[in-house]
Amino acid sequence: MHDHEVARIFTQNWLPVCRIEQVAEPGDYVTGTLLGNPYVVVRGTDGELRAFHNVCSHHGAEVVNGAGRCKELRCGYHGWTYGLDGMLSRIPGAGRLAGFDPRRLGLTAIAVASWSPLVFLRLAGEPGARDLSGDVQTLRDYLEPPDLARLTWVDRREYAIRCNWKVFVENSLDGGYHVPYVHPRLSGGLAMEGYTTDVLPRTVVQTCAANGDDDRLGKEVTYGWLFPNFFVNRYGTMVDTNIVLPMTHDTCVVIFDWFHDPDSQPVAGLEAAIAESDEVQRQDVLVCESVQRGLASIAYDRGRYSPVFESAVHAFHSLLWEELT
Numbered sequence: 001m002h003d004h005e006v007a008r009i010f011t012q013n014w015l016p017v018c019r020i021e022q023v024a025e026p027g028d029y030v031t032g033t034l035l036g037n038p039y040v041v042v043r044g045t046d047g048e049l050r051a052f053h054n055v056c057s058h059h060g061a062e063v064v065n066g067a068g069r070c071k072e073l074r075c076g077y078h079g080w081t082y083g084l085d086g087m088l089s090r091i092p093g094a095g096r097l098a099g100f101d102p103r104r105l106g107l108t109a110i111a112v113a114s115w116s117p118l119v120f121l122r123l124a125g126e127p128g129a130r131d132l133s134g135d136v137q138t139l140r141d142y143l144e145p146p147d148l149a150r151l152t153w154v155d156r157r158e159y160a161i162r163c164n165w166k167v168f169v170e171n172s173l174d175g176g177y178h179v180p181y182v183h184p185r186l187s188g189g190l191a192m193e194g195y196t197t198d199v200l201p202r203t204v205v206q207t208c209a210a211n212g213d214d215d216r217l218g219k220e221v222t223y224g225w226l227f228p229n230f231f232v233n234r235y236g237t238m239v240d241t242n243i244v245l246p247m248t249h250d251t252c253v254v255i256f257d258w259f260h261d262p263d264s265q266p267v268a269g270l271e272a273a274i275a276e277s278d279e280v281q282r283q284d285v286l287v288c289e290s291v292q293r294g295l296a297s298i299a300y301d302r303g304r305y306s307p308v309f310e311s312a313v314h315a316f317h318s319l320l321w322e323e324l325t
């Protein structure tokens with residue numbers, strides 16, 4: 001099922017990987033591994049944003065590492081060199097490239113698009129079949145204005161969780177059902193009786209008014225989700241994004257990025273706001289790992305949806321069913 005989900009869901013959909021400001025200038029590049037696939041996102045000398053499989057066409061080594069600024073992409077193994085457009089430009093020791101067609105030995109392109117402040121990749125699937133701007137339109141309507149592109153990035157943390165990726169997504173889509181039990185402090189700052197869950201095409205938006213007791217939350221919190229693995233949460237002067245990536249059938253990694261409005265900060269400061277957000281995440285990790293252990297028990301077969309809270313969990317499962325079958 002893990003391989004099937006990766007092939008049918010994760011490689012076919014837009015997945016966020018890095019921030020647009022990391023590849024703002026010509027030559028800027030960022031590398032990483034997405035579902036076992038090394039990639040490089042690079043800004044070309046022509047200003048165009050491109051992404052490639054970061055795999056040398058010679059011997060398969062990762063061509064570049066880390067992030068930075070460069071004039072060309074030179075493999076550290078045998079020196080095969082590619083332009084920022086992915087075309088092979090030099091092969092040391094190959095004479096005049098006799099018998100080679102450099103156009104056929106370039107880096108393999110990956111579909112890339114951005115929705116501020118993030119860059120998204122789509123590893124496979126029909127070219128042009130799925131437009132990122134169409135996918136994020138509903139989220140954009142809920143979260144902008146103000147323009148998310150003007151936010152300043154603060155911090156990134158990665159949480160390795162001993163649960164299937166769907167357990168984490170379900171937890172975040174349960175309409176606030178778990179919030180009073182798992183997050184007493186967060187719950188104390190929200191007017192939970194007014195919590196709403198909007199199920200939209202490939203998107204869920206949950207909103208709840210704050211009761212004024214917690215400055216970090218501002219007037220209202222908005223939790224957005226895009227199928228399959230992306231959350232963007234707005235509260236007070238801050239936004240955080242969460243990327244959920246399956247590792248194995250019973251482990252996943254959740255990557256948090258925090259951003260803030262450059263013109264205003266939470267009264268208690270950014271560090272305190274992130275510490276509070278981190279506390280909420282740690283509470284979710286505990287409960288998700290508990291669920292994973294319970295799912296593996298011989299006593300558990302299937303659960304029931306709460307008709308009051310869990311419409312979004314059902315919508316998530318319906319999308320899974322659609323894309324997996």
Ligand SMILES: [Fe+2]
Pocket residue numbers: 171172178179182183280284
């Ligand atoms: Fe939670």
